[in-house]
Amino acid sequence: MGEMGERVVRMGAWSAGPGCHGGCGVKVTIKDGKLTKCEGDEDHPYLQGRLCPRALALTQYIYHPDRLQYPMKRVGARGEGKWARISWDEALDTCEDKMRTIRDKYGPESMVFGQGTGRDAGGYIIFLAYAYGSPNWTLFGLSGISCFTPRLAAMSMVMGDFTFPDAAQFSPQRYDDPEWKAPEVLVSWARNLAGSGCTDHYFSGHWAVDMMKRGTKLIVIDPVCSWEASRAELWLQIRPGTDGALALAMLNVIINENLYDKEFVTKWTHGFEELKQRVQEYTPEKAAAITWVPAEKIVKAARMYATAKPAGMRFGQPLDSNREATSTIHALNCLWAITGNIDIPGGNVITRPPFGVTIYPYSTQEVIDLYGEEFVANLTKKRIGADRFPLVKNFRAWALSDMVLEQMETQKPYPIKGLWCQTNNFLANTAQDPKRHYEAVRKLEFNVVVDTFMTPTAQAIADIILPAGSFPEKDSVFTTGVPINAIQKVIQVGECRSDWEINFELAKRLNPQAVPWANVRELMTLRLKATGLTFEQLAEQSWTMAPKNHKSGTVPYRRHEKGQLRPDGQPGFRTNTGKVELYCTNYEKYGLDPLPYHREPIESPLSTPEIWEKYPLIMITGRRNSAFFHSEHRQIPWLRELSPFPEMEMHPETAAPLGIKDGDMVWIEGVRGKVKRRARLTPTMHRQMIHALHGWWLPETDGTSPNFYGVWDLNVNQLIPMGEQSTSGFGGAATKTMLCKVYKVKDEEATV
Amino acid sequence: MNATAKKPVKRMGLLIDYEYCTGCHSCEIACKQEHNYPVGRGGLKLTEFLTERPDKSLRIDYLPFPTMYCNLCKSRTNDGESPSCVKHCQASCIHYGSVKKLAELMESRPHAALFTPI
Ligand code: SF4
Ligand code: SF4
Numbered sequence: 029m030g031e032m033g034e035r036v037v038r039m040g041a042w043s044a045g046p047g048c049h050g051g052c053g054v055k056v057t058i059k060d061g062k063l064t065k066c067e068g069d070e071d072h073p074y075l076q077g078r079l080c081p082r083a084l085a086l087t088q089y090i091y092h093p094d095r096l097q098y099p100m101k102r103v104g105a106r107g108e109g110k111w112a113r114i115s116w117d118e119a120l121d122t123c124e125d126k127m128r129t130i131r132d133k134y135g136p137e138s139m140v141f142g143q144g145t146g147r148d149a150g151g152y153i154i155f156l157a158y159a160y161g162s163p164n165w166t167l168f169g170l171s172g173i174s175c176f177t178p179r180l181a182a183m184s185m186v187m188g189d190f191t192f193p194d195a196a197q198f199s200p201q202r203y204d205d206p207e208w209k210a211p212e213v214l215v216s217w218a219r220n221l222a223g224s225g226c227t228d229h230y231f232s233g234h235w236a237v238d239m240m241k242r243g244t245k246l247i248v249i250d251p252v253c254s255w256e257a258s259r260a261e262l263w264l265q266i267r268p269g270t271d272g273a274l275a276l277a278m279l280n281v282i283i284n285e286n287l288y289d290k291e292f293v294t295k296w297t298h299g300f301e302e303l304k305q306r307v308q309e310y311t312p313e314k315a316a317a318i319t320w321v322p323a324e325k326i327v328k329a330a331r332m333y334a335t336a337k338p339a340g341m342r343f344g345q346p347l348d349s350n351r352e353a354t355s356t357i358h359a360l361n362c363l364w365a366i367t368g369n370i371d372i373p374g375g376n377v378i379t380r381p382p383f384g385v386t387i388y389p390y391s392t393q394e395v396i397d398l399y400g401e402e403f404v405a406n407l408t409k410k411r412i413g414a415d416r417f418p419l420v421k422n423f424r425a426w427a428l429s430d431m432v433l434e435q436m437e438t439q440k441p442y443p444i445k446g447l448w449c450q451t452n453n454f455l456a457n458t459a460q461d462p463k464r465h466y467e468a469v470r471k472l473e474f475n476v477v478v479d480t481f482m483t484p485t486a487q488a489i490a491d492i493i494l495p496a497g498s499f500p501e502k503d504s505v506f507t508t509g510v511p512i513n514a515i516q517k518v519i520q521v522g523e524c525r526s527d528w529e530i531n532f533e534l535a536k537r538l539n540p541q542a543v544p545w546a547n548v549r550e551l552m553t554l555r556l557k558a559t560g561l562t563f564e565q566l567a568e569q570s571w572t573m574a575p576k577n578h579k580s581g582t583v584p585y586r587r588h589e590k591g592q593l594r595p596d597g598q599p600g601f602r603t604n605t606g607k608v609e610l611y612c613t614n615y616e617k618y619g620l621d622p623l624p625y626h627r628e629p630i631e632s633p634l635s636t637p638e639i640w641e642k643y644p645l646i647m648i649t650g651r652r653n654s655a656f657f658h659s660e661h662r663q664i665p666w667l668r669e670l671s672p673f674p675e676m677e678m679h680p681e682t683a684a685p686l687g688i689k690d691g692d693m694v695w696i697e698g699v700r701g702k703v704k705r706r707a708r709l710t711p712t713m714h715r716q717m718i719h720a721l722h723g724w725w726l727p728e729t730d731g732t733s734p735n736f737y738g739v740w741d742l743n744v745n746q747l748i749p750m751g752e753q754s755t756s757g758f759g760g761a762a763t764k765t766m767l768c769k770v771y772k773v774k775d776e777e778a779t780v
Numbered sequence: 781m782n783a784t785a786k787k788p789v790k791r792m793g794l795l796i797d798y799e800y801c802t803g804c805h806s807c808e809i810a811c812k813q814e815h816n817y818p819v820g821r822g823g824l825k826l827t828e829f830l831t832e833r834p835d836k837s838l839r840i841d842y843l844p845f846p847t848m849y850c851n852l853c854k855s856r857t858n859d860g861e862s863p864s865c866v867k868h869c870q871a872s873c874i875h876y877g878s879v880k881k882l883a884e885l886m887e888s889r890p891h892a893a894l895f896t897p898i
Contacts, residue, residue: 067867068867068868078868078870079806079870080806081804081805084812087813233870234804237872241800253838256802258838263837654805666809666812669820670805670809711838712830712838
């Protein structure tokens with residue numbers, strides 16, 4: 029770099045920087061080799077130039093004085109905070125050497141490759157793990173991999189694909205596309221649009237506002253009175269963790285009142301009679317007692333949804349956190365199926381990556397295609413959790429987080445000796461029971477952390493720290509949604525390297541045959557083949573979309589009628605029966621209940637009344653906040669200003685008898701531990717619930733042991749256990765449902 | 781647009797269509813980036829209003845208030861670009877224009893506020 033003058037480059041924004049999952053287009057200004065501005069790209073179809081606060085604060089992120097800028101090795105004890113700068117050569121030599129030693133001595137499966145939330149992380153981490161030979165790629169720390177994976181798994185089993193509400197995202201004309209229709213009703217189920225300030229996979233939050241402006245009415249299902257709830261036609265203030273019971277009662281009403289789409293049900297669904305029988309157990313009255321939503325409102329919501337044509341439904345991570353997440357999402361899937369809202373304009377459209385391009389081979393089938401049947405068969409044998417959970421074995425290639433932790437502790441059935449930890453700050457954020465994780469990981473022989481900033485996790489467990497680049501420091505491709513965006517390296521910060529570059533080079537050292545490409549761009553060009561563009565060509569035009577009726581079957585509508593969904597080209601869905609399986613034959617095969625059901629959270633007023641008596645509040649955590657992406661951005665001045673304190677939100681009427689005033693420091697205490705937060709009183713909260721934002725740590729405080737940036741004082745995940753994942757293996761992290769009590773801290777304890 | 785051409789003197793302003801403002805904060809940060817304002821200063825200050833309806837339900841309104849640091853993005857609008865907050869607002873609910881035009885637009889909006897910061 030270093031050329032004079034100013035230039036503007038268009039690209040996609042993804043991951044490091046704003047941190048997010050979204051697919052916005054941005055225009056970055058580069059002057060003298062520095063990025064001086066990040067604006068929205070008004071010619072980009074995803075958000076037409078609109079942008080979130082985190083992308084708009086990008087300059088403060090990229091040039092923050094605390095950015096990790098060169099590789100470091102630990103020179104003191106773990107947690108002591110003593111680091112020495114080293115060269116990339118030394119860093120990669122050390123990684124190669126230590127990882128080879130582990131592989132030779134214990135086998136490649138003894139090294140775990142952990143990522144944080146998805147984004148593009150899965151690609152380069154699988155890439156490295158498989159080149160090394162380890163099957164143990166996981167979302168490290170998150171019980172049941174309770175984010176996105178449960179819903180993808182459920183929808184894949186039930187209808188062979190997953191859906192999102194149709195906001196005309198597949199058309200460059202968007203809402204002006206003549207085929208598109210605004211949904212009459214959009215159900216917004218456990219989503220916090222404004223708070224998330226976008227960050228959604230596949231569906232940007234504010235598309236809901238675009239649709240409201242075009243006449244769409246909202247049904248909002250949320251325990252908290254969100255902005256959307258306050259604008260909704262109907263708001264159901266549900267008890268967390270009971271979404272399955274609500275969905276089943278809605279199905280009960282729709283079926284018993286004959287409000288379903290008979291033609292669709294007859295032609296395209298399997299097991300309607302069985303479902304009809306099952307939902308008889310869930311009358312609105314029974315569901316009202318479970319969900320705390322009055323029966324009349326349940327009936328009203330069911331009628332409103334079923335009689336709207338078309339109607340869309342989007343839902344959020346809390347459903348992945350349901351006790352039986354994959355069953356809950358099965359129930360929701362039945363709702364849009366029996367009302368005939370699949371793959372029609374304004375309904376729920378089947379969402380496949382444009383042209384079928386993925387940045388990495390994420391389905392088991394693709395992994396087989398790339399690495400061969402034998403390699404994959406061996407991977408499945410050693411992959412942690414695959415032998416116990418058939419759904420885990422057969423959907424995606426994750427090792428199961430809860431069992432990975434257990435195996436680190438017991439070293440059985442085979443030893444775990446190292447952790448490659450990239451895009452993951454489990455001590456502050458990702459993991460439930462973070463202390464258990466801390467104790468397990470600090471005993472391992474070799475740990476690498478790859479990140480953009482020093483974190484509590486890096487301080488506590490790393491032997492080697494590698495500095496990663498933000499998105500304009502990286503060549504990559506955005507593929508989890510439309511359009512496909514190129515991301516390109518336009519600046520260099522310190523000695524930072526992109527995650528892709530780091531893993532590419534290390535993979536090549538560890539297994540040259542598995543990395544036949546000269547560089548990352550060559551690999552990207554290969555992945556992009558179906559678009560007909562090279563990486564450079566895509567970068568030049570910034571984004572691309574598949575045209576209507578493209579043979580990849582990646583553009584709606586009514587693809588099941590046209591034979592665009594199944595590999596055999598026949599009409600129908602990509603399931604065993606070719607239909608949407610209200611009665612799920614794969615679930616049955618895997619020993620799971622083939623029909624949806626509700627199961628109470630591990631702690632709840634109904635399942636543990638004795639705990640509820642002493643801990644009379646439900647703690648919700650993990651709700652999004654537009655200033656922060658999970659545990660990121662606490663050190664970015666403009667963003668921290670928006671949300672300066674680690675808060676706990678509570679209804680004023682709940683606080684008054686406890687003597688808690690706005691701004692007071694309080695303890696949140698559950699059966700498993702307690703954390704300190706600052707009270708914010710707001711009538712938007714339910715009187716029997718509190719909300720505590722996840723991911724808090726204080727970068728401005730001491731990072732060494734035992735403080736680790738205040739993480740043990742603040743991390744609410746200490747109240748949540750591991751090992752209580754859903755019966756299917758996917759889902760069940762109890763992030764919305766733990767019981768707690770709240771009381772004021774004594775003056776002398778009142779820091780933070 | 782020819783930057784040297786003399787423009788008719790019109791009172792310009794911002795219309796906030798706060799029926800749709802979600803409180804996402806993009807406008808505030810867009811302004812800070814544009815003008816490189818430090819912490820504690822900005823052309824907009826987002827405010828939350830919670831109102832109890834007669835049926836006891838809550839109405840949540842957000843309203844970005846243009847402060848004395850808003851100059852209506854003079855250098856951008858001189859170049860024919862829209863103000864940074866207008867462009868980046870995720871709900872597309874901030875409009876820039878002459879007070880006359882904005883007042884006309886306001887006729888059809890259920891809840892809106894017109895500001896003339898300079
Ligand atoms: S018009 Fe420009 S100066 Fe005024 S608030 Fe918006 S971004 Fe800031
Ligand atoms: S950017 Fe728009 S929606 Fe977001 S807070 Fe500002 S005015 Fe409201």
